[in-house]
Amino acid sequence: MQLIRESFGGACMVFKATMFFFLAIVSFGLASETHINAEPTHQTDANKVKWPNTQPVLRFAINHFPPYSILSEGKPPAGMNVEAMKIVAEQLNMRLKFVECPFARCIVLLEKGLVDVFVGLTYSAERAEFLHFIEPPVAPGSVQTFFARAGSSISINEFADLDGLIVGLLRHSLYFPEFDKATNFAKVEANTHMQLIDLLLNKRIDAFVGSEQRFNYLLHEQGLTDTILQQNYTIRDDRKVYLALSKHSVHSDLAESFSEALSYAKNKGVFETPFDGSSSEELQ
Structure with a gap:
């Protein structure tokens, strides 16, 4: 009789151990499944991240100078100079950013390299100290x-x-x-x-x-x-009028590329005057 009890007790212990082992495996499997199911959610969130625009920014200093550059409240900048710079920026694979400023302030910003370009300047030795005058000129005078x-x-x-x-x-x-x-x-x-x-x-x-x-x-x-x-x-x-590029701009070493892009824009006729054809720009 004692032998039967011992055998039964041993069988119970084996059964308990087997059940413990089985439950442990099931729990581990459920845990693993939960982790796997969570993974796609993490990936979906990661896919929603917006990467920054990697195009270089071209800061275009612009003043109200109709009909060449027109600044109207609540409307995007317009005018011939604006259309020309859109073409130049596109040719250079740059993103155009308008920086509105009175003319005198625009010159200061160019000198400090806080903007990159301005359209409609005449050459002077003083200005040439901080500006590249990009060929071809946009107007003869x-x-x-x-x-x-x-x-x-x-x-x-x-x-x-x-x-x-x-x-x-x-x-x-x-x-x-x-x-x-x-x-x-x-x-x-x-x-x-x-x-x-x-x-x-x-x-x-x-x-x-x-x-x-x-x-x-x-x-x-x-x-x-x-x-x-x-x-x-x-x-x-008869002093010629130019697109000016700041020598303190991050794009200063691209003067030749600016020249090629400007030639392309000029060949499209964007600087043709709406008046009598004698000139397309004021000397500034």
Whole structure:
């Protein structure tokens, strides 16, 4: 009888051990299955990660300069210069970024390398210290003239008529050598074309200088063609107008590539003037 109890007890122990082993295997299998089922969820989340845009950014300094560059609230920049730079950026496989700035500020940003390019600058030795002037030029030159208030005693028929006047000009702009170097009249600088118009309307200056086409367009746009009149004295300056690339830009060593891209854009006719065809840019 004792032998039967011992045999039965041993069988029970074997059965318990077998069941423990079986449950352990099942538990391990379930754990493994749970881990495997969790894996696809992890992969799905990883696939949702958005990789950064790897195209280089081309920072295009732009001021309100219709019809060449037009900045309107709530609308993307437009105009011939904008269309040209879109083509240039596409040819260079770059992503175009617009940096809006008054003209004087744009020049400062170029000098510091905080923007890469600007369209519509004339060459000077001072500017060449921090800018590449990309060939081909975008225009051969511009007609410069003077504007005064209607009804004022100001009449500018020749350069000598500027003697003693207070003349407004755009800060950092170049016009024509005789004017740029002159000291026989006072010069008042403004940051924007509209500031020049405001200065004249408020009688802070006697006249201002600028592109004939540019200001006729702007005065018509503002309804001021009977209030501010173009003077008889004009001068054709043949200094070429360029796309300028900052020497402090990360793209500074790509001047040749910019030249090729600009040639492609120019051959597409994007710089053709909407006026009389004599010029496509104001000298700045």
